[in-house]
Amino acid sequence: MPAARIIPCLDVRDGRVVKGVQFRDHRDVGDIVEHALRYRDEGADELVFYDISASAEDRSLDFDWIRRIGREIDIPFAVAGGLRSREQAAACLEAGADKVSVNSPALERPELIGELARDFGSQCVVLGVDSLARDGAYFIHQYTGRVDRSRDTGLATLDWVREAVDRGAGEVVLNCMSRDGVRNGYDLAHVAAIVAAVPVPVIASGGAGAPEHFRDVLLESGASGALAATVFHDRIIHIPELKEYLASCGIEMRR
Amino acid sequence: MNVAIVDLGCGNVGSVAVGFERLGTDIRLTRDPADLLAAERVVLPGVGAAGFAMERIDALGLRDILTGLDKPLLGICLGMQLLFEASEEDDIACLGLIPGKVRRLEPGPGLPVPHMGWSRLDVREDGAGLRSGDYVYFAHGFAADDGPYSLATAQHGRTIPAVVRKGNLTGAQFHPERSGKAGAHFLRAFLSC
Numbered sequence: 376m377p378a379a380r381i382i383p384c385l386d387v388r389d390g391r392v393v394k395g396v397q398f399r400d401h402r403d404v405g406d407i408v409e410h411a412l413r414y415r416d417e418g419a420d421e422l423v424f425y426d427i428s429a430s431a432e433d434r435s436l437d438f439d440w441i442r443r444i445g446r447e448i449d450i451p452f453a454v455a456g457g458l459r460s461r462e463q464a465a466a467c468l469e470a471g472a473d474k475v476s477v478n479s480p481a482l483e484r485p486e487l488i489g490e491l492a493r494d495f496g497s498q499c500v501v502l503g504v505d506s507l508a509r510d511g512a513y514f515i516h517q518y519t520g521r522v523d524r525s526r527d528t529g530l531a532t533l534d535w536v537r538e539a540v541d542r543g544a545g546e547v548v549l550n551c552m553s554r555d556g557v558r559n560g561y562d563l564a565h566v567a568a569i570v571a572a573v574p575v576p577v578i579a580s581g582g583a584g585a586p587e588h589f590r591d592v593l594l595e596s597g598a599s600g601a602l603a604a605t606v607f608h609d610r611i612i613h614i615p616e617l618k619e620y621l622a623s624c625g626i627e628m629r630r
Numbered sequence: 631m632n633v634a635i636v637d638l639g640c641g642n643v644g645s646v647a648v649g650f651e652r653l654g655t656d657i658r659l660t661r662d663p664a665d666l667l668a669a670e671r672v673v674l675p676g677v678g679a680a681g682f683a684m685e686r687i688d689a690l691g692l693r694d695i696l697t698g699l700d701k702p703l704l705g706i707c708l709g710m711q712l713l714f715e716a717s718e719e720d721d722i723a724c725l726g727l728i729p730g731k732v733r734r735l736e737p738g739p740g741l742p743v744p745h746m747g748w749s750r751l752d753v754r755e756d757g758a759g760l761r762s763g764d765y766v767y768f769a770h771g772f773a774a775d776d777g778p779y780s781l782a783t784a785q786h787g788r789t790i791p792a793v794v795r796k797g798n799l800t801g802a803q804f805h806p807e808r809s810g811k812a813g814a815h816f817l818r819a820f821l822s823c
Contacts, residue, residue: 376740376741376742376786377745377746377747377748377749377768377786378747378748378749378750378765379747380747380748415810420747420748421747442644445644445645445648446648446651446652449649449652449807449808449809449810449811449813449814450767450808450809450810451767451769451805451808468644469643469644470644471644471645471648472645473645473769473805473808474769493679494678494679494682495678496678496679496708496771497744497771498744498746498769498770498771499678499769545744545746545771546744546746574737574742574743575737575742575743575744576742576744576746576747577742597740599742599746599747600747627750629748629765
């Protein structure tokens with residue numbers, strides 16, 4: 376196993392970093408390259424950039440900010456948001472992204488996953504899912520970037536993740552929506568269920584509020600990495616100290 | 631230093647190019663045999679599938695050029711795998727420059743595949759600018775067999791050659807352009823080898 380990955384997620388809108396609570400009320404938190412460099416310097420293992428408005432507004436990614444980041448940072452990063460075609464994915468990779476992450480458009484047309492995996496390899500194709508519990512089971516939500524379009528698809532999270540991996544997704548970022556931005560810990564049972572269901576790496580997202588939450592999800596759920604936004608943007612958790620703490624708990628860290 | 635980066639039109643040459651540019655290297659993205667012959671160093675990057683990459687190499691008429699080079703050639707990730715005899719991915723013959731085969735990584739409990747993330751290196755032999763204990767970034771579902779040409783290895787279920795060298799050929803299974811300072815040291819060592 377590689378070292379467990381600590382992954383800051385930057386929600387991007389119009390080339391700026393924004394952050395909301397439970398996908399709402401986004402506020403501007405700063406320049407994208409400045410954030411990327413700061414996280415690289417602090418020891419982030421990877422970065423994820425979500426263009427939160429693209430998917431819901433049916434517009435494609437603006438590739439210029441991807442190029443700016445690709446030039447500046449020397450750690451891997453994934454780009455997500457509104458990728459609907461092989462051509463758009465190719466443009467992202469060409470601009471310097473290491474992986475592309477698909478969410479809502481893959482739900483619209485699941486064949487997209489196989490097309491990307493065939494041309495770029497599974498290791499480039501990340502499946503992003505937004506999962507929320509209802510009546511004791513988890514379901515996939517779509518178009519979560521916009522309050523007015525966000526909807527429950529009725530698709531069981533476990534079924535969709537299995538299907539997407541069969542189609543060629545090489546990694547899963549599991550966002551537990553009820554935990555997003557509320558900082559009360561990752562949903563360990565849900566992450567563990569997804570880890571057990573698929574052979575590919577699973578990244579836990581949603582709920583990080585304290586170093587112990589990272590420890591719990593990395594020790595107990597089988598996640599390959601932990602993604603967070605608020606605690607890093609708001610400097611509640613400092614990555615070098617977090618990594619030192621996790622290493623002291625016996626978790627392999629790149630430092 | 632004049633470096634030609636082979637652009638097969640099937641994958642991620644962008645980040646490899648900026649990796650060299652950050653070191654102040656003069657790079658050229660090309661599929662023109664004349665550029666490969668004129669360059670001081672040749673880099674064969676690649677993400678994507680082995681079958682499609684070999685198809686592109688043949689369609690562009692680059693097989694004989696690549697196998698006949700005597701200047702330093704660096705294969706990165708899939709580009710390294712193509713230097714071996716054959717790959718289980720698409721079950722195809724590769725360039726056959728380094729003995730050995732490329733096989734699928736088998737997933738297991740606590741062992742997700744693709745092998746994705748930062749793994750610790752064991753360096754067997756100096757010369758690649760890397761040290762044992764360095765962490766570098768991997769993203770691959772297939773890997774070459776370990777063998778006498780491994781300069782550095784990593785563990786993921788089995789021993790994976792992270793750097794191989796045979797004569798003028800160097801291969802990196804990891805992504806030096808995305809491996810922070812360790813990756814930059816590796817690229818510098820290639821430029822001065």
